Amino acid sequence: MISLSEAQLSAAKDHDLAAVAAVVSATEERIQQLARKYATGSGRTDPSLTEDLAQTGRIAVWECLGRFNGHTVAEFFTYVDRTLKGVMSDTRKEQTRQGVSRSVAAVFEAALSMAEGNPYEAERMAADPAAMGDRRLSRETAYAARLSWQGVEFLDAPLGEGETGETFTLADRLAVQEDVPVDLLEPGDYERERRKRTSIRVRQTLARMSWDQSTVLMALTGIAPVSYYGTEHDDQLAADHRIPRNMVRITRSKAKDRFAEIWEADEKRQAG
Numbered sequence: 001m002i003s004l005s006e007a008q009l010s011a012a013k014d015h016d017l018a019a020v021a022a023v024v025s026a027t028e029e030r031i032q033q034l035a036r037k038y039a040t041g042s043g044r045t046d047p048s049l050t051e052d053l054a055q056t057g058r059i060a061v062w063e064c065l066g067r068f069n070g071h072t073v074a075e076f077f078t079y080v081d082r083t084l085k086g087v088m089s090d091t092r093k094e095q096t097r098q099g100v101s102r103s104v105a106a107v108f109e110a111a112l113s114m115a116e117g118n119p120y121e122a123e124r125m126a127a128d129p130a131a132m133g134d135r136r137l138s139r140e141t142a143y144a145a146r147l148s149w150q151g152v153e154f155l156d157a158p159l160g161e162g163e164t165g166e167t168f169t170l171a172d173r174l175a176v177q178e179d180v181p182v183d184l185l186e187p188g189d190y191e192r193e194r195r196k197r198t199s200i201r202v203r204q205t206l207a208r209m210s211w212d213q214s215t216v217l218m219a220l221t222g223i224a225p226v227s228y229y230g231t232e233h234d235d236q237l238a239a240d241h242r243i244p245r246n247m248v249r250i251t252r253s254k255a256k257d258r259f260a261e262i263w264e265a266d267e268k269r270q271a272g
Contacts, residue, residue, distance in 0.1 A: 004073050026062060027080055031057035037089040053088045060087045107135050108145035119146050120228045143227045205262050213255035215241050216248060220234050 004026040011019035035053035039046045064080050108126050115121035125131040126142040137145065202223065206214040215226055219237050224230030229237040231252075238245040 004076075006071065006073055009073055013068065020065065024058065025195065026059050026098050027077075027084075028058075030077075030081065031061070031249050034084050034088055038092045049092070053071060053091055056087055057084050058083055058092045097240065104141055105149070107132060107137055110135070111142075112149070118129065119149060122232060123145065123222070123228055124233075128259060134174060139227055143222070146222065146228070166170055201263075201266075205259055205266070208262055209255065210256055212243055212247075213258055216243065216251045217255040217259060220252065237255070 006023045008019045013021045014028045031054050035050045035057060036129055039050040039054050060083050062078055064076070064083050068076055068079055070076060070079065082136060108122060111126040111132065112119060112122040114131065115125055123142045123146040126137045126145060127139045129136045147268060160256070206218065209217070216237070217223075218226035219229040219241075220231070226241075237243065238248050243251065
């Protein structure tokens with residue numbers, strides 16, 4: 001935060017517009033930092049949510065001026081920082097808790113903290129009685145909580161490498177053709193539509209694969225109705241879905257190749 005004098009702070013509390021503008025300017029950097037932090041999940045920052053959170057933060061700063069009972073600039077900044085974290089956390093929860101109750105979301109968020117921000121590990125821990133005790137969720141509810149927190153099915157597990165060595169994912173294979181001019185779309189609209197189409201195309205591709213291959217591939221990223229197993233829980237995956245344990249890795253490798261084969265064939269057909 002940039003410098004702000006106590007005289008300016010006092011004047012801002014008395015509704016002096018120039019002083020209020022100085023307060024807003026002094027807190028803007030911190031607002032942006034926290035907005036990006038609370039808009040980031042699973043390694044990605046949602047630009048639309050970032051701006052929503054920043055706007056919420058600016059309003060909160062104005063409200064802080066009316067509630068602040070201290071005198072020093074340091075006290076005010078401490079108060080503002082605590083307030084910003086609270087309102088942005090609440091705003092994020094309101095926008096990302098779709099489909100689950102506050103109590104379920106709270107358990108998942110506690111597990112997320114224990115899992116150091118890894119949502120897949122948080123899903124596992126949320127259903128683990130050793131980790132959560134009486135608060136533990138069923139595996140189905142923990143899965144729903146993860147999807148709610150992430151907003152959509154997460155499709156970013158790596159499939160392999162391209163010709164130039166870059167890693168590509170399921171989502172990377174999408175080539176969306178928009179029927180609406182891009183300049184008429186809000187960022188959030190485009191992202192939701194892109195992910196929706198990605199999800200549909202992924203499911204269509206999976207439906208054309210064998211049962212064991214599609215199941216193992218859905219387990220890799222946690223695509224409904226299969227929970228997330230990643231590559232660290234092959235024993236549990238084999239037991240839950242009755243796939244021979246010695247075939248899981250082989251099936252996963254073949255599934256990735258088959259998925260890419262079907263997807264690329266569809267792209268060539270559409271291009272033709």
